[in-house]
Amino acid sequence: METSRSDRVKTAVLLLAAAGLIAGLALYFTNQPIAAGILWTAGVLPALATLVIEILRSLGRGEVGLDIVAALSMTAALVFGETLAAAVVAVMYAGGSFLESFAEGRARREMHALLSRVPRSATRHRNGRLEDIPLDEIAPGDRLLIRQGDMIPVDGLVASDTAFLDSSALTGESLPVRLGRDDEAMSGTTNAGEAFDLTATREARDSTYAGIVRLVEEAQASKAPMSRLADRWSLGFLAVTLVIACSAWWITGDPIRAVAVLVVATPCPLILAVPVALVAGLSRAAHFGVLIKGAGPLETMARIRTLILDKTGTLTDGRPRIVSIVGRDDNDPDQLLRLAAALDQASKHPVAQAVVSAAQERGLTLPVPTDVAEFPGEGVAGTLEGQYVIVGGSRFVAERVGQQIREDPALDDGAVLVAVAVDGRMAGHLVMSDPLREDAGAMLHRLRALGLTRILVATGDRARVAERVTDGLNLDGLRSDLSPDQKVLLVLTERKRGPVMMVGDGMNDAPALAAADVGVAMGARGAAASAEAADVVLLVDHIDRLGIGIEIAGKARRIALESVIAGIGLSVLGMIAAAFGYLTPVQGALLQEVIDVAVILNALRALRIAPEGGRVSSDIRTAEA
Template sequence: MTTPRWLPSVEVLLLIGVLTLLAAGGIARGVGPVPAAVLWAGATAVMFVPATLWVLADLRAGRWGADVLAVLALGGTVAVGEYLAGAIIAAMVATGRVLEAAARRRAGRDLSALLARAPTSAHVRRGDLVETVSAASVLPGDVVVVLPGEVVPVDGMVRGEGTFDESALTGEAEPVGHTGDAVRSGVVNAGAVVELLASATADASTYAGVVRLAEQAASATAPIARLADRVAVWFLPTALVIAALAWAFTADPVRAVAVLVTATPCPLLLAVPVAVTGGMSRMARSGVVVKDGAALELLGRVRTLAMDKTGTVTAGRPEITAVVCAPEDSAERVLGLAAAVEEFSPHVLAECVLRAARSAGVPLPRAEAVSETPGRGPEGMVNGKKIRVGRRSDGELPGWARGVERRGRLDLASVIWVEEDEKPVAALLVRDGLRPDAARTLRRLRSAGLTRIVLLTGDRVGNAEEVAAMLGLDDLHAECTPGDKISFVRGENENTVTAMVGDGVNDAPALAAASVGVALGSRGSTAAVQAADAVILDDRIDRLADAVEIARRARRLAVQSAGIGTGLSVLAMLAAAGGWLAPVLGALVQEGIDVAVIVNSLRAVVSPRSSRRRAPVGLVRRFAGEHETLLPVRSAVRLAADALAEGVGQDADDAVRQASRLLTERLLPHERAEEEQLYPALSEVLGDPDSTITMSREHTEIERLARRLRRHLDEAPDGIRADQVDDLRATLYGLDAILTLHFAQEEEAYFTL
């Protein structure tokens, strides 16, 4: 039967009873020693009975815990007539129980919140009607209606637009907009009524997996917590031996009782579980749910990390990295044509084309008679012309397009051709790029103590080598089967604590085989989530570094509190054995030790203080959004350089002048605004005026090269001359390289902030 919230807990009632009798004894002391002794003995008895029951329950369960010393101390004080010391010990034990319960409630409230928020019903559209059904009855393909303020009951795809509060899962305070993309169960509709197409049942959805982990976390005990009882196995006989020796050498039983009083083992009983549970709570607030305390402890001891590639260190969704088009054409126009025929295509790359067009602010013309040929791509009529997107048709390529496929191979990118009336007008280079937080995450993990980071992927060797080189990984294994991943992880487990991070069905066996498996739950498979020991709820790999840092700190605080508390208790026992601590004073000393170690363990619940100020989120999002609109500018720079390689002519001249115009009108104003508005704010946040100096230096170089390009064009009003080509190409390729590096650096910083 659950105690109503308005009633005090048993621990609180015991504490109230003990403190009342202790205080009453102090008042009665003015009347005489006998009434005071009776009241203090009563206070001791109030705690002696439940403490004895706790010890017997532990013994029946096969545990020989540290509570035995508390019972011996309580009984011993009564036996030698040290009733005040007994009452103080009773108050100490009762206070410890209340503190433990309060700390566990505080540390576990984030996990409890996840359990309490689990949606039980859903609104499903059936034709023109909306029915309220149980969340468990929703099937993939159902249209679910989510009202404002409601929790999304199942994973699904948003139909249209929606705004969601994801703070309960990810810790992200700002509402997040979704347009036609995936949304996870457990987030809250923070906008108007929204519809989504269910992609999973409630039980197979993200939130159900999180709830299962939270339920396991609430009931499990970490090995480090069990270590407390193992330490108690030697601590108990040590205390008894010291007490026995003190009695034997002095023939004074009071000294033996004083030793037992100072040996009351609250540092062992409370410090470790409070620190472990506090670390789990802080992880939950950071968007990572661990299955149990064992997973937290293992994360705190990880030395080797094995990582999947696609969707783990890469974004898991293709992005257009360059738009190559005829010099007389524009990237905006061809993106619009491609997006128009891709708008309703189920093709795997259609989404990235639409995303690039929307980000660049390109209006989509209307496409008619759209059809799709498997293996060739969609085609349709746009403005009276036949547009096809996909593989190119047979035939000779124009000069601007001849190097595109070679460039795609070198960049490890796929090439999507855009044809207008059977003639190629553009090529879109598409690849699955690194997550913007991947490099920083690995730097943080190495700083936290990881010594070996390995890539395990089923992808080709070339792709794996490029990713490993860019991230500075220690080793890679490409073209791996699930069995290969298991073999590698098991081999590493024999040498050190190994973590495996992944998101796919093929990663699930390796996640289960690792010392600790971590799944990316945002877009990860249900199998991966179920096999993992911890789940990252947000679509951010840097949460892994957060989890490792939190786990290390919680483990350090647990060991520190238990070690220091036990050491001080041993010193107090020796002092009591030597006669320097009477039972009453020893009880007070032990009370101080207990409070100190519990407070120290509670530090695991809170984040370490940081001198950094809050990041200017509005500015960061504004400039990050502008980055996406500048893809046509960056593409124009590379296109102009490639056009010059074909020789001097009108096409090359037009391409170079177009690139210069876009740089002057669009890119340089963006860079200057960053320098004037964003970088000073970032320097203040980071607490270092030189923190943005590298990116500022890149701004200067971009300005210099753009100015050099304009001078070339000013010197050739009638067209570019042959003697200018070499320097122009060097300038343009230099701009292309520095823009690629600069944007990558800024996007990593923006994503982190």
């Protein structure tokens, strides 16, 4: 609400300043200079008032920004009757503030579509009926119904015979887990199987999900504010301006020369060129599926030297895939996959859907099963082309055919077996795992080329799984078995070396994303909590967009710096000319306009940034639509 009100104020100030300038010029050219001066003054006062308020707030925080130079130039111009010059300065300043606000507001609006997973209510059993209640009304001992696809709202114990939960967003484990009666289920996990009952053991505010939200809030509160590029130049520019203006007044005794210096010195290259270049960079990054939430994160992104990556959903797809097919008695692997996938069409289980997708990718024709019986969390049985087929966990299938299956060594490294039996005999099994993304190695190599000097992986997975997945990658460190608060601690430790970027997609990554100098969320399939806490969201499921975003940020910042250096240099030359009496305040304002046009045109080059290897694919264009 407060941010929205600030945006409306900036828009109104710009409209008033522009209207005052234009209407005043109309009156001036119809020989009504007094009325024109009144309108120019009326357009300046709102901008000056908001400027003074912002200056007082900045000084209260111990900050000195560009606002002081702009306020001095407007005030001096009004005091000495140079109302046209004051009006021009007011429009330029209000325009710069509006551009920054516009960029940040667009990022906020695009985030609304990513916040759909946060639970706000629960379904409770009460007197033989079901009722929907707000989360804060859940009490320990309440029996809740958790439907398929629901996120568990509070910590509790499974009150049904079995539950099948996807905890990837919470713990980083990519494969769903099976829980039995009285096993503990954490809030934030998702029901990947049939509906089950849960007995609440904690209130919502004390549950795992709420604890992670508190960690996010604490991390955001302790995070140092991002320093704007423009403000880092402001103190030196302010000192140079005051020295030239005061010297011109003291030596000549003419205050108008000081006014002219101040008008020429209005830091429009900083006020306008920097936000224009950065907004253009934001727009260009969004074109490639990288949503950066404002100019501050983009600037910081360009200076990152340390990167911390989550594993699941970031370096890996976060979805189970078939890594091998082992057939018994010379069974053809493709035929084994075809039978398993055909039967799994009748199941919504994530592993079953992965098997179906693998078969479809190979172009296999899948017959329709009949007499299907599904055992939630265990497997599926049914008839296919006159054969009785069973697909599921190795123990489940072995019990039904009276045969044992040899456990694959890959299981110790985080893989699972999907066994297949045909007409009462074991036919073989599929080995499923969450493999490394194909482009992960190339992505890390490119990030090194872009200037990152330290790359680490931080994951909640077991050490053996993490080591297997990241084997062969050029990493500077691997941290496994990490809880959300341990990830935050790692980020804070690495920040002592310099700016840190954290990349993740799960709810368990959200606190670390908030604590990092730049947090990056995989927004296409990631948790809403991570997207909300992050400074940057990759809108498509392509990790290579990270390198593209960093490259665009670096080039946009460089273009902004070029504009600033050129503009400030020209402004200093103009101030010297004004100090020697070669420019009146109005001429100084017009000269500053010429400088503004030049630096803005240069800043707009950021719209044409072409990252190496960057190409907008069809899925990115779909995301933008």
